[in-house]
Amino acid sequence: MSHARRERWIAFLMVLPSIILIAIFVYGFIAWTTTVSLSKWDGVEPDYTWAGLENFKQLFTKEGGVSAKRFNIDLWNTLFFTVLFMLACVVFGLLLAILLDQRVKGEGIFRTIYLFPMALSFVVTGVVWQWIFAPGTSTRLRGVNALLHAVGLDALRWKWFTETNEIWHFHVALIPVIIAAAWQLIGYTMAMYLAGLRGIPEELREAARVDGASEIGIYRHVVMPLLRPITFSALIVLGHTSLKIFDLVYTMTGSGPGFATDVPGIFMFETTFQGNHYAQGATISVIMLLMVALVIIPYLIYTFRQEVEL
């Protein structure tokens, strides 16, 4: 074997353990979960009797009863959660990045404050925001409600994450959870935009200024179009985070009254590890995987095609 060929083999052997681990723990296990989702496994002991798409049918049709009802709420919750959470992060993240890009004094301090939640566990975030939005009772007000009462804004008091009302399919109890999630990830979005803004050469802005563009005009016509790829990346990261969110909601509110704050991640966890309904749990996780894959696979293909072209 030639020297070069031998080294190519060594190179391959160096990554082989990782390739095997990923092949088993990611792809093998996904195939295994899919098998479980097509089985009748409903109890502590594994049961791989073929059930076809029965488990999926149970989640999506009236036959499924409470499970189908719960899963239907979960999907709507995921949709609204994802859209509002992404919107909040992009709007406030971009706003903070633009503000910080104005050569402000103490930029480092502000940046540190906006970004520190990213260093925390979703469990920590969940516990603190549960305290903040816990409604208490009308005689023993807690959290924000107590604060609103203290400043005479009783009209704004409501049941926060214990509210069961919904507007069309949107459970308003999700709002406090979305606020907590946005609090944690706005700083991250800001950091992405700030890196993008710093990557724009000053000459471009200067040229626009020479052409007589106003500061706002420069942002609209020069800066914003250049930030588009960043918005795209941010939406992918935020979107896939919220599609599979579990820790935060599980800690802060759990399923909520009437599944008002339930998400597929909680349903999967509870039905699998507390109810031993393994096939149902597997089915939910296969659907979660499909939702995430729909977002991530085009993104990976897009990114790597670009890299090959470069």
Add this chain to the structure above:
Amino acid sequence: MTRRLNPARIGIYILLILFAIVFLVPVYVLLVSSLKTFAEVQDLSKLWKPPQGFNLESFRTAWSGIPEKGLRGLSRNLLNSVYLTVPATLLSSMLGSLNGYVLSKWKFRGANVIFPLMLFGMFIPYQSVLIPLTQTLGTIGLGGTLWGLILVHVVYGIPITTLIFRNYYAEVPTEMIEAARIDGAGILGVYWRVMFPLSLPGFVVVIIWQFTNIWNGFLFAVSILQKPELQPITVALRNLAGSQIKEWNMVMAGTLIAAIPTLLIYIVLGRFFIRGLLAGSVKG
């Protein structure tokens, strides 16, 4: 550009300060509640007010528990988090470094297909592997053990650590490698003599990233470890906060204890933390 204080710039500062205050509300809540006595924290009329004294009783209870009431302290769980996070972080960083080196400088045939396939593993909802995972860990005798959880974090850490190192090593000039090869170094020699000595900043980024993620992790731990005395601090904290009788001063003290290690790292090494963060969006 003028930097005098005109109304527009005052507006910018006001907005920045307002946002900073809102972002710090949870910190205020944590500090104020944890420094109160149980009697004080029960007084809802003073919910948002600062504590009367500087009371550390809640931290003592959160740390060592009240054995006679059957309340477990978090000290054991904090130690579990250390035992889990340190080895898992180091192992996955080393794997990532080797992978990143090969995938940036020794692309074998198919490497451009294997890498994205690997990366997909960091985006999947881990729910989609949990059932086979718990089954397999049980079969190989690692079910319900910290070693099992370490293995899991090492494996699912491969994509992100490989990605960060790959982008990091891509910046190393090829001439340096060629020079080492002329001196007779092989693939491993180049790694030890050229790449590894240059890797320190890369390792700092990856170690901070993995430490933070594994320390903060919850889903794997809560699914794999049933024994309370083995659980890391995030799981123990959620159990503490989820219990019926909630002594909020103690819960907040426990929350602070769980948050302090990663917060300290962030405050001291924030620069590297942000680099890891931005690498997470694939394009570094």
